Amino acid sequence: MEKVRTAIGLMSGTSMDGIDVALLRTDGRAVVERGPFLNVPYDPAFRDRLKLALEQAKTITQREQRLGDLASIERELTLRHVVAVREFLAANALDAASIDVIGFHGQTVLHRPDEALTVQIGDGALLARETGISVAYDLRANDMVHGGQGAPLVPVYHAALAANLINAALPVCFVNIGGISNLTYIGADGVIVGYDSGPGNTLIDQWVETHAGVPFDQGGMIASEGRIIAELADRYLNSPFFTAGKRRSLDRNDFPPPSGADAELADGARTLAYVAAASIIKSAGHLPVTPTLYIVCGGGRLNRVLMLDLRDIARRQGAQVISAEAAGFNGDSMEAEAWAYLAVRSLDGLPLTFPGTTGVRAPVSGGVVVKP
Ligand SMILES: Nc1ncnc2c1ncn2[C@@H]1O[C@H](COP(=O)(O)OP(=O)(O)OP(=O)(O)O)[C@@H](O)[C@H]1O
Ligand SMILES: CC(=O)N[C@H]1[C@@H]2OC[C@@H](O2)[C@@H](O)[C@@H]1O[C@H](C)C(=O)O
Incomplete structure (x- = not known):
């Protein structure tokens, strides 16, 4: 039997309304046990920061570029995710040591599939360091490298x-x-x-x-x-x-x-x-x-x-x-759950995307895994 892991998924979607946090016990295959969920809304001032990030990202030509305020907004975004994880763990009487991995979506600030360019801001290493939990992030990039649309991954x-x-x-x-x-x-x-x-x-x-x-x-x-x-x-x-x-x-x-x-x-x-x-x-x-x-x-x-x-x-x-x-599902937490599931698949090198989902040439895994 495959190893069942405990994973947290973090989703900050295109609505930019907040961070969804969900817990999943999964082997990244058929075993899926859904756990608690928390939504941590963004305040209006931070939503404005994210809107600024989207505006400034329009001139990005290389995905690692962090022009203008992008680097500082990325740090603020990551630290908000750190707080969200801590709140989630405390609310559910969970220990960081009991979590095997966090799947971190970050915030999409630019997505141009025709140019094979997709940018999710979010510092996985900082999140891992601050939470003491391994993080799998940047899950879309490898799909694009292999001819995929970079989305959807769910x-x-x-x-x-x-x-x-x-x-x-x-x-x-x-x-x-x-x-x-x-x-x-x-x-x-x-x-x-x-x-x-x-x-x-x-x-x-x-x-x-x-x-x-x-x-x-x-x-x-x-x-x-x-x-x-x-x-x-x-x-x-x-x-x-x-x-x-x-x-x-x-x-x-x-x-x-x-x-x-x-x-x-x-x-x-x-x-x-x-x-x-x-x-x-x-x-x-x-x-x-x-x-x-x-x-x-x-x-x-x-x-x-x-x-x-x-x-x-x-x-x-x-x-x-x-x-x-x-x-029988939770319509608010499904994407965050998915990011927990994808993180476990990423750890095991299992495909995240398929020709029938993103148009990728062949099934591929993806993500960067960083230990605390
Ligand atoms: N009670 C409600 N009534 C109507 N619309 C709502 C309500 N609650 C949320 N929404 C809508 O749902 C949006 C948030 O949806 P959701 O969190 O699923 O999006 P997301 O994950 O940010 O986006 P994506 O799936 O594109 O990444 C809000 O911006 C709002 O438009
Ligand atoms: C580039 C990007 O962030 N795309 C999102 C967006 O929000 C909905 C839709 O467009 C979907 O393709 C994707 O997110 C979901 C979580 C996905 O990848 O499955």
Whole structure:
């Protein structure tokens, strides 16, 4: 039997809303025992620092470059992760010595798959030193070296979860609605297909932040007051991203937000919720078989308007949409769990990505492992 390890996964996603911390006991293969979860939100001032990092990263040409404030923001980000790990350990009466490895995502500040350039800031050595725990980080880079899109990496974890689903009726499709959305299809024959499916919450967040001064549309309340503006929705849904022959991974800035002239507040939020939902089903059209079951994780599942739209569009194709919770999972912690799972796979040199997930030439492992 393979060695079962205790791992912590740390995810700071494209929404830049905070750090997700999750514990997983796993052998990096079929054994997956999910543990506690903690979300440590960023304060508005630090979110502004991350936005500055994204802005300054635009001129990066070599992935190790840390221009302008990037080096100091990377250190601040890492130290926030140190605090998050300490809080998590204390809250769950855990000892650093009981953790075998941390999977550290860092913050994506630039992602240009066409140039094989992806940059996640986060100092793995500093995190290892400060926590006293080994860290696996920079998990995307090796995929790109081998011709992959560098994302998504979660599919291999979704596949492990699907294998553990009781009465799993395959095929099943996991959907993550984060800042960007991505999906993973697991076929009855075990085939795994994964790719980014389109804009998720980022457009909604940017819209309501600019026009209502709130970071996100809680529960879809703002959207529920509006109507869909078809021309605006079509502007997004007619993007060549959806019809291209090759699936491409996305940068947070690939779909720019609408301008103030495009809509009133509520109509804009309503339209962008619809765009997020419709994007998923449109992109699912590239899957080998039309899914009959979508399991939704990520913050977007808490936007009721988005979920109603998704259910409605999926129903027209005979498909059912359920939340991660309805399938027995935790929709908030799934990506952090995935990073714990990937860290263990990285330690064992197991593949993280596959031709069917990132388009990598052959299955490859990845990540840099640093001991404290
Ligand atoms: N109660 C809620 N109602 C509506 N939307 C919500 C709610 N809670 C969170 N969200 C949305 O979910 C987003 C965060 O989702 P999540 O944490 O899954 O994204 P992420 O991990 O940062 O992104 P990605 O998966 O692209 O890396 C928030 O920015 C917000 O738009
Ligand atoms: C470059 C990058 O950070 N991509 C993220 C982003 O957020 C969602 C989607 O785009 C996905 O491709 C990926 O994250 C998840 C965790 C992944 O790699 O599976």
